[in-house]
Amino acid sequence: MTGSATELERVATATGDEVLDEALHALDAAERRRRRLDVTLAVATPAALLVMWQAAADTHWIDPKIFTPPTTIARSAGHLIAAGTLQSDLAITLARLVVGFAVGAAAGIVVGILLGLSRPLRSAFSPLFTGLYAVPQIALLPLLLVIFGVGETAKVLTVVAVTFFVLEINVVRAVRGFDPRLVEAGHAYGARRLRLFRHVLLPGIMPAIFTGLRVSIALALVVITATEFVASTNGLGYLVWNSWQLFEPDYMYVGLITIALVGVVLTGIIVAAERLALPWLRRSRP
Amino acid sequence: MIVAHGISKAFVGRKAASVVALRNVDLCVDRGTFVSLIGPSGCGKSTLLRILGGLERPSSGTIDMAPGRGADATETVKTAFVFQDHSLFPWLTVLDNVAFGLRMAGVPKAVRRERARMWLARVGLAGFERHYPEELSGGMRQRLSLARAFVTDPDILLMDEPMGSLDAQTRLLVQEDLIRLWEETRKTVLLVTHSIDEALLLGDRVVVMTARPGQVKLDLRIELGRPRTMAITGERAFGELKAKIWEALRDEVERSLELT
Missing domain, CATH: 1.10.3720.10 (MetI-like)
Structure with a gap:
């Protein structure tokens, strides 16, 4: 009886550790995703503005003589x-x-x-x-x-x-x-x-x-x-x-x-x- | 050995009213003795230490660190300070902080590095040579301060509330380190502290100072055995000494509160 109780405890602890590991992994992954997004936004925003500038000037929506494309x-x-x-x-x-x-x-x-x-x-x-x-x-x-x-x-x-x-x-x-x-x-x-x-x-x-x-x-x-x-x-x-x-x-x-x-x-x-x-x-x- | 006689020190206050920090202090410390100096805040105990270490001049009185060896001999006696941990140089690595005093003394690089490494190992900081002080914990920084002083192989060690910024548990550990280092080296040490426990645990003598102007109120020989460990703080003799010191200190602390 006592033997199986100890066994049960060990299983419970092991499961506890696994749950904790999983939670930590999820947190790490979320942080990595956020960092990737930071870099993407920092590069993509100026690039998008340049493209918009070019398009707006090409279509004469803004004056290309002043806002040179x-x-x-x-x-x-x-x-x-x-x-x-x-x-x-x-x-x-x-x-x-x-x-x-x-x-x-x-x-x-x-x-x-x-x-x-x-x-x-x-x-x-x-x-x-x-x-x-x-x-x-x-x-x-x-x-x-x-x-x-x-x-x-x-x-x-x-x-x-x-x-x-x-x-x-x-x-x-x-x-x-x-x-x-x-x-x-x-x-x-x-x-x-x-x-x-x-x-x-x-x-x-x-x-x-x-x-x-x-x-x-x-x-x-x-x-x-x-x-x-x-x-x-x-x-x-x-x-x-x-x-x-x-x-x-x-x-x-x-x-x-x-x-x-x-x-x-x-x-x-x-x-x-x-x-x-x-x-x-x-x-x-x- | 230190023979200080009739030391007084007055400071000119901000509003021209001068303050007498020390009045007529006599203190004699035998070679190889550990003396704890305890007193209320502002009683001039740090000033006394700084005068003995040559960082300040007394207004009156004489200091002889080499009795019987002539007036100039005092100049040749080497002292080293241990301050609170924020006096480490943040721009130097742990190794260079320890070697600083040797560098100023003109010791060649290879020699001073080797000696610094040896002392870092003795205070348990081996492997941290290339770190900077900011990267260490408070207790490690204080051990570094101890190594920086011991490495210069001084005749006299002057410690100004070295554990003042440590938390209570870290303090116990560093105190044990200090006991061990002292029992291995048997330097002449003068330790300024606020803690009666610390004064008793470390000292061969405990000198209690009065409130400002500081004078020696009680000079107690501590007959506790060595080597010492934290265990003696539970002994009956320790408790009795502690009560005796507190009795002498209590009035002075109250008086110092009235002064400020």
């Missing part, structure tokens, strides 16, 4: 590439952007650290910088043109300015808000002065630096595009602006799409560099 844009892009102008505009905008961004970021990081560490320097410059940051950097362009003339310097400096302020503000905040317990731990384990800076403060503010880089690259692209609208005879901004003036919307679309791609690629590079440089940030708790 995708196939025509692609053809125009082909013309610009064959003529070599798209490449040279892209190269010139990238050069301005990268030089201005590198100079502005380096200066912003150095000044941010100095202001973060030194109270007198902070008292002297922080209110000034905060006030200057409130002025849209593009509004400085006419002044820069007066000072430096219409050469490259003025154009690059608008990018330098916007990048500098974003980095400076981010770094000052990170240095001032730095966890004093980490400084103390560094101190207790023999890191003084320069080594405290190199091994504790600098790695600790890297996340803030990368946040600043990510924010400022987007702003820098806005600023260089606007600068090229009004003060340039080359570059992607000029391509867009000139296409408007000549009423060639197909070239305008090519310029806009290229600018968007530049933004996506540069942001992607910064995000990838952040992942590589700060592996400890993306690891989550087990």
Whole structure:
């Protein structure tokens, strides 16, 4: 009697485990289906919009002279590439952007650290910088043109300015808000002065630096595009602006799409560099 | 060995009213002794520890860590801190966190890595070398803090409420680890704690401090046998010592509540 009762219990437990396994499998499968749907929707939605755009323009439901259909844009892009102008505009905008961004970021990081560490320097410059940051950097362009003339310097400096302020503000905040317990731990384990800076403060503010880089690259692209609208005879901004003036919307679309791609690629590079440089940030708790 | 004499410390308060954290504290700790320092919040026990570790200067008083070896000898005495777990460097791997002190001391990479690995194994963290502190549980992080201190082979270990952020059960486990490590190494240890149980379980001596300004109120030698385990917390002698310490501490805790 007792033997069969134990047998019965074992069967019951086994069935219980099987039911649980089945339930877990069903949950996994449902999650996988939802993820597949996420990817499908993310790809299919823009594709469907493009097809609708093309169809609407072909049937003249929207004005194809203003809303150039995708196939025509692609053809125009082909013309610009064959003529070599798209490449040279892209190269010139990238050069301005990268030089201005590198100079502005380096200066912003150095000044941010100095202001973060030194109270007198902070008292002297922080209110000034905060006030200057409130002025849209593009509004400085006419002044820069007066000072430096219409050469490259003025154009690059608008990018330098916007990048500098974003980095400076981010770094000052990170240095001032730095966890004093980490400084103390560094101190207790023999890191003084320069080594405290190199091994504790600098790695600790890297996340803030990368946040600043990510924010400022987007702003820098806005600023260089606007600068090229009004003060340039080359570059992607000029391509867009000139296409408007000549009423060639197909070239305008090519310029806009290229600018968007530049933004996506540069942001992607910064995000990838952040992942590589700060592996400890993306690891989550087990 | 630590001979601290007449240590006082005053802080300038935010509204210019200065606060006396420590007044005239004398403390003598023999080599290889484990001393638990207990007192109400804000009584200056952490400040005392930080002064002894050279992280802060006393307003007055003298510290001699190498009696009879001249004034400069104190400088050569190596101390190591164990803080609460959020003082680990989140950007360094577990291995590099342990090796940090050795790196600052100029120990070659291969040597410091080997010693760090050895200590990670001793605190039960072998296999986690390449993880980051954030990926570990609270108890594991605290073991990591212990390894980071022990690896530097200090003459004196200063522990500032190392288990303060652990839950009660994890705390018991890490306390057992600490007992084992101490009984193996017999370092001079000064432990600041809020827990009477912890003070008794670990200490050869328990020093009770008064409410601010901190002074030594009671200095009790703990004659419980070693090696110790959690089992002694159930012994009669343990209970009696606990009652005695609480009696001394109770008034001070009440006074510290009136102060704030």
